[in-house]
Amino acid sequence: MAGTRGTLWIAGAALVLLLALAISGCGDGAPDVIPPRPVLVAQPQPAAGVARSFPGEIRAREESPLAFRVGGKLVRREVDVGDRVAQGALLAVIDPGDFQAQARAAEARLSAAEAQLRRAAADRARYAALADGQLVSRSTLDAQEAAWRAADGEVRAARAQVEVARNQAGYAELRAPSDGVIASRQAEAGQVVAAGQAVFTLAGDGGREVAIALPESAVADYAVGQGVEVELWTAPGARLRGRFREISPSADPDTRTYAARVALDDADAARVALGQSAKVHAAREGSALSVPLSAVQRGDDGAASAWVFDDGRVRAVAIGTGDFGAERVPVTAGLDPDDWVVIAGGHLLQEGQEVAAVDRHNRPVTPGAAHAR
Structure with a gap:
């Protein structure tokens, strides 16, 4: 027994010595580096009951009908629908x-x-x-x-x-005026075409947007430049950012709807294909935003605020709120649709603290970047 106690005493002494060395090694006077605190962020969404959805189709921002400047018999067609062409590429020839x-x-x-x-x-x-x-x-x-x-x-x-x-x-040769994709074909070899008659439609590479139709009852609720969200039928739940680029001032005489175009952000335009079906979620202009309940912070005086992620750090922003719902609360003032708001981990933050922000898809967020929500 005496030998056993001696062995235990030696082992304990060795452990104490190792702990002492570890402590002394850490006490070199250098301050500990605190890594940025991870937080979950999201952008405000339209308050419930003020957003509407409109079906649409992905189109090219520039769609050019291509035609010969002279008339004649079409003797040769060099491209077909879906072909990608470069500027100056030969598309068709009429009898010269x-x-x-x-x-x-x-x-x-x-x-x-x-x-x-x-x-x-x-x-x-x-x-x-x-x-x-x-x-x-x-x-x-x-x-x-x-x-x-x-x-x-x-x-x-x-x-x-x-x-x-x-x-x-x-002019007997029809050439592509810019880079793009042949979206449609309106003539075949052997056909006699007139000057100015469309032979192809070229979808240019200048950007992608969604073509939608606004009903008469809703057209006054939206304005050019207003931000919207676009959801592809092939990717439900993932929303892309866009803005109304144009809204027709007059209704179509057949459908009594107003044609509108929603331009996608350049970062998201590469993720869509021509002809895809999409749904545009648009809030009425000037309507309230909403954030999850976890995004709202209460001060000692009862005032509501939210942490906004900006330039790698967080700052407290005073907000006005409406009636609290089961999961979200309307925000009547203080936030913009493009703000990134901390929705998890906010109770542990301090003003100006450096954080590592990620979105709901666990992707790093940089202020001003476009992310699917």
């Missing part, structure tokens, strides 16, 4: 025979006019020499000068006709 013949005729008229100009120039030079020797009258010399000027004008006109004819021959 007539335009090439017109160009040759214009070039022949130019050659004849240049021959007349050379003859008129030679006659003017001869008559000028005779006039110097007073062998012809001044009026005869003036007539030769006028003939030369007329021939020179004919040459200039013929050159312009050649340029027009060559342009007409060049």
